[in-house]
Amino acid sequence: MAIDPLQDPPVLVVAPISVCESNKVLVPEKGDVPSQTSVVGNNGGRRSKRLRTRSTKLDGRFQFDKKTKLLVGHPSPIANTSGCLDPEERFNRSLKKLKAISSISLGPDVSISSKDVLELIERKKPLANKVMDALLKFSRHILRTHEVDCGKLHVDVLDTKFISQLCRLYPKFTKAPVPQDFQFPTALVDVVAGVGELDRAELFTEVDYLYLPFNFDKKHWVSLCVDLNCAKITVLDSNVHLRTDASIKADIEPLSKMLPILFRQAASNPIMSQLLPTPFSVERSLCIP
Template identity: 30%
Template sequence: MFLFSTIRIGQSTLASNDLNEIVLRANPLQPKVVDVLMGHIRSQFTLNTPVDQSNQPLFFDTQFVADLTKMFPKFSKLSKKDTFRFSTNITERFTSNPQAERFYFPFNLDKLHWVGVCVDSASWSIVVMDCNIALRNDNLMSRELSPIADMFPFLLKLCRKQLVHKDGRALSIVRPRSILQNPCLADSAVSAVLLIQAHAVAGVDVCQCITPDVIGSEVERLSVMFYEATVGML
């Protein structure tokens, strides 16, 4: 168990019980804890990517997903979708890299299971990295993600992206079957974040390296790194 008050990771704050929650994984992780993990891989990717790589991906947190999906009821009622105006707390996420082609974020199902999501504007698809596909068949997963599939084309158009279908066609949803399965719900958040990291680095093939037996060691490595970065060497 880690004993401390709080540690800061990027712009996120992690309390000792939150870090212990990651280590123990007795229950599915809370969004605030998942956001810390997403913040970490975003910072690591930025540090290890050449500054002149203009199309490096963007990584979003759970609040982005919540804010976007809340807008869907109003969006769906409009006959002219391209007149819809997204809030600034959504659009400003794209300003750091207007040339990005891939957009990653975690997505939660029933407050129990997490999946990793990649919106790929180059292939016009949403790649769902799911370590437990038995929980949702393809039709149900498509229904869960339909607000994002429908809204993202118009969001990209608003943010002046170049690779946008002018007809506003919804993105297709793909769930690679090559991802190794892990039915443990408490592991799904860490699996989703690691799958996002792997996919961002080298695509879906390297996602096969995220196996159930590596979750424990990866969590221990991250937890020790978080602790030592703020508190000091163990």
């Protein structure tokens, strides 16, 4: 399931509600909208006796399908209650199976050890690059084979090696008299063009969004969503309190300057060859759960 990080966060209007027991329809009471001070800063506790409700409109974008819920341990809604395992029991059984194997294959050339998976589950330290690349390889396969409205998703994913190689070139890039004339290594150009990779799609024609992993201080992974049509990089960070917006933009600045020029050099269609060399804009989404 893809999440659109560029959608404006919904506006929540808080108002008293009445619950109709016959059909469970929530109806706002006319002329009874509380002021902001009555909703925020009420130190005496919640005054209303009406039941709290969760907005499905706000949470609906982050819901998983039934198949995914079963994979992560949610009981089947159609299974017999007596034969349905508790999620914790299913987790413990899966853990035993995991410890009994040496490695897990995620594709022809991608595999991770059971130790890597256990470290991922325990979350005691940041993911290693090889584990992140394995997950990204698997994610690319899912995204490229998943369909929405009978059509392929116009997205692609690159690995950590691409980002590290690109960032290491930034000191040389800044010394170039004319930035747009800077020549990137053939290996990087081939990665962007998808040379030798059967599961890659062409940027700007078959791909509208390019996802890149980024590791801040080797401690915190985030995802960068590169909007190719709008020339914008959106930082998808589930913990926005770790870094300020200013530090985020400073760290992403090398990518924002080099990517458009690299795309021009790897041009496989007229859109890429005519791309402006101006830096991509950088922003951070604040609606990531």
